[in-house]
Structure formats: structure tokens, C-alpha cells
């Protein structure tokens with residue numbers, strides 16, 4: 258008998274457990290069903306899918322034990338849908354492979370390298386401000402504009418490729434297909450019959466996915482080959498086009514290849530992994546953050562004042578380390594990630610029996626950590642549904658595992674510092690130039706979750722130039 262069977266959860270049918278409840282459930286219904294189950298059964302409940310038990314938890318205590326465990330680091334089943342795209346790169350790998358890759362990639366986010374990434378972020382933020390200026394105070398659908406911004410930023414920092422400047426057909430095709438892949442993955446996740454690999458491959462969605470994948474993979478392969486050629490022919494700090502050379506993550510991977518720490522297939526996996534993880538998550542986070550800032554004039558003015566003071570201090574050109582003085586902006590981003598964590602659920606497969614206090618969780622159980630519900634707990638946050646950045650300044654946030662938008666423990670987000678810097682860079686550039694207005698005050702979109710939290714309707718904000 259499995260001790261998880263004593264935990265609360267909806268009634269099960271013999272043999273199939275709760276599987277039928279999720280047939281044909283779309284991403285919006287799935288998200289809301291999970292919230293309802295949490296409010297009905299509490300912060301620990303169990304669903305049984307055929308033979309597999311899935312322990313769902315939004316308890317900070319459970320989350321601490323699960324995320325700080327050094328060996329139970331394998332991802333759960335839904336992640337496997339990403340494998341044909343990302344291979345077993347850092348996000349999806351486990352065991353020794355994951356340890357080795359994490360060791361190679363961690364220095365990529367070292368302060369000095371982040372500094373050269375910051376140059377890119379600054380430039381892309383300036384371009385973003387120009388795009389917003391051209392909208393002349395009209396309603397802007399945030400997500401597509403911000404997805405472009407984060408895609409261009411990650412493409413240049415990860416691959417050293419300027420997707421926004423490169424107007425070639427191949428580059429446009431790459432951008433469009435990255436966007437399409439996201440949508441096709443979403444369609445698969447929500448159609449349970451397409452979870453079967455064979456049925457999926459034969460379906461129109463599966464065929465389209467393979468086509469997109471070939472385009473994206475061959476673009477990434479070309480970039481890798483070009484960068485390798487460039488590296489072999491140029492030894493100085495200036496590339497053949499005469500531009501000041503910027504260190505890309507790919508350069509560090511190529512160096513690791515020279516030391517035989519990673520092979521070409523490995524580089525490809527990581528480039529694709531970072532292109533995915535490094536763009537969608539941040540675009541969604543910026544969308545919700547701008548929505549909240551636009552809706553809270555007082556917050557907006559406080560950020561503006563903080564930006565102005567900083568700009569006075571550094572004569573108009575803030576460097577990377579100046580952002581550490583923007584404590585209020587930092588609190589605003591955190592509060593927005595608390596309410597709208599880009600990754601609302603994290604999944605794990607338990608590799609070896611282990612205990613949460615006296616509860617035995619057996620090998621092969623799957624675990625789903627509900628970050629969204631955890632971060633809105635009434636016992637952790639006063640009036641948890643309210644947007645109140647001050648709570649990150651006045652010591653209200655106490656439980657280390659009550660706020661985990663970037664996960665925590667050994668498998669936390671490797672791009673956390675990158676993402677925070679990119680968001681601060683973009684938000685300060687925007688608030689400095691514009692007053693933000695919501696299309697409808699106090700409006701909030703419905704939410705859905707695929708692997709990533711999504712607004713069900715477009716989020717519109719108006720950008721009114723301050724000068």
C-alpha cells in the first residue's frame with residue numbers, strides 16, 4: 258500500500274484513477290482546476306493518473322524539502338514533450354549529464370560575462386523604447402512586443418547573432434518558427450491523445466512541428482558553424498564586420514568544446530535550451546509587470562523617482578552595478594513575479610524513495626510544486642492578492658521557500674541574475690521615457706498554464722511620452 262493513498266484528493270476510478278478528469282481539458286481549465294483542487298483539498302493532495310501517483314503541494318515546508326534535495330532532480334513526464342527540440346540540455350537532463358553541464362554553464366553567468374551581456378540588454382532596451390514611442394500613445398498589445406525584445410536579447414547574448422538587424426530570410430524564418438514551436442507545443446499539451454508520440458508524429462500538428470523544428474535546428478547549426486569559423490580566423494577583439502566583439506555564451510561553449518568538455522550535439526542542445534528558457538519566461542514576466550505598473554500610478558512614480566536619482570548620480574548612463582541601488586524596482590519585479598510566476602508549476606519524478614517528514618514518497622512518484630498557489634498563501638502574505646511591492650522591503654517575506662519564482666536548490670534557474678538584470682534594464686528605460694496607462698483600470702486577464710503562465714486575453718497598455 259502506498260502511503261500517498263491516505264492523502265486527500267478527488268475520488269478515483271478503478272484502474273485509471275483520475276485520468277478521465279483531464280481528458281480534453283484546455284490550458285485555462287487545467288489551471289483553474291488545479292486552483293480549485295488546492296482550495297478544496299488543501300496544500301497537499303494526490304491525483305492518480307493510471308498507475309502513477311502525482312503528489313501536488315503548495316506547502317513551503319514540502320517545497321523546501323523537495324527543492325533542496327540533492328538527488329531527486331529528475332524532471333516529470335510533461336517536460337519530455339520538449340525533448341525533440343531541446344534534446345537533453347540543461348533544463349531536461351538529469352544525473353551525471355546534468356551535473357557536468359551545470360558545471361560548464363555556471364561560469365557563463367559570472368559577473369564579468371554578465372557585464373558584456375548587459376551591453377546588449379542596454380541596446381535592445383533603447384530599441385524597445387523606440388518601438389514604443391512609435392505607437393504614439395495607442396493601445397499596445399504587450400506580449401508580442403516584449404517577446405521580440407527578449408528573443409533579440411537572448412539570441413545576441415547566447416549565439417552572438419543580431420536577429421533584429423539581420424533581415425535575411427533565414428533569420429526571419431527562424432524567429433517566426435521559434436514563435437510557432439511555442440504555440441504547437443501548447444496545442445500538444447492540451448490534446449491528451451497527442452501525448453502519444455506515434456499519434457503526434459502522424460497528426461497535422463506533429464508534422465508542422467517537425468517542419469518548424471528542422472528550420473530552427475538548421476539555423477542554430479549555421480550560427481554555431483559560423484561562430485566557429487569566425488573564432489578560428491579572428492584572434493583580436495574586433496570581428497570581421499568591424500564591430501566591437503561581444504562575448505556570447507556560444508563562445509564559452511566553443512571553448513569548452515576545445516577542452517573536450519562538450520561535443521557539437523551538446524552545444525546545439527544548450528543553444529536551443531537557452532533560446533527557449535531565456536526568452537518566453539522573461540517576456541511573460543515583463544508583460545505582467547508592465548500591466549501592474551500601468552495600473553498603479555503611485556508605484557510608477559516611485560520607480561521614476563528612483564530612476565531619476567540614479568541617472569543624476571551616474572550622469573545618465575547607469576552601469577550594470579548601478580541597478581543594485583534600485584531597491585524599489587527590485588521589489589516591484591519580485592512582487593509581480595510573486596503574483597504572476599512565469600513558471601507556475603514545477604514537476605519532478607522521484608528517483609529514490611524519500612521522506613517528507615514521516616510521509617514516504619516512493620520511487621517513480623511524480624511531484625508537482627504549485628508555485629502560483631504557494632506565493633499567494635494567506636499565512637505567508639497579508640492580503641496576498643494585492644500588488645504591494647513594499648512587502649519585499651519591510652521584511653514581510655520571511656519564509657525562504659515561500660517565494661520561489663526561479664525555483665530554488667540545486668536545480669534553480671541558472672538565468673536568474675540575467676533575467677533580473679534584463680528586466681531592470683528594460684523597465685527603467687521604459688518608465689524613464691513614458692507614463693503608462695492601462696486600457697481599463699483594475700482589469701486583470703484570465704490565466705492559463707502550459708509550461709508557462711499565460712494571460713488568456715491580450716494585455717494592453719498605453720505609453721505616453723513624458724517629454
Ligand code: HEM
Nearest residue numbers: 347348534535538539542599600662663664670671672676
Ligand atoms: C523571469 C524570468 C525567468 C523565470 C521566472 C525563470 C524561472 C525558472 C524556473 C522556475 C526554473 C526551474 C524549472 C524546473 O525546475 O522545472 C528555471 C530553470 C532554468 N532557467 Fe529560468 N527563468 C527565467 C529566465 C531565464 C533566463 C533569462 C534564462 C537563460 C538566460 C533561463 C534559463 C534557465 C535554465 C537553463 C534552466 C534549467 C536549469 C537547470 O535545470 O539546471 N531562465 N527557470
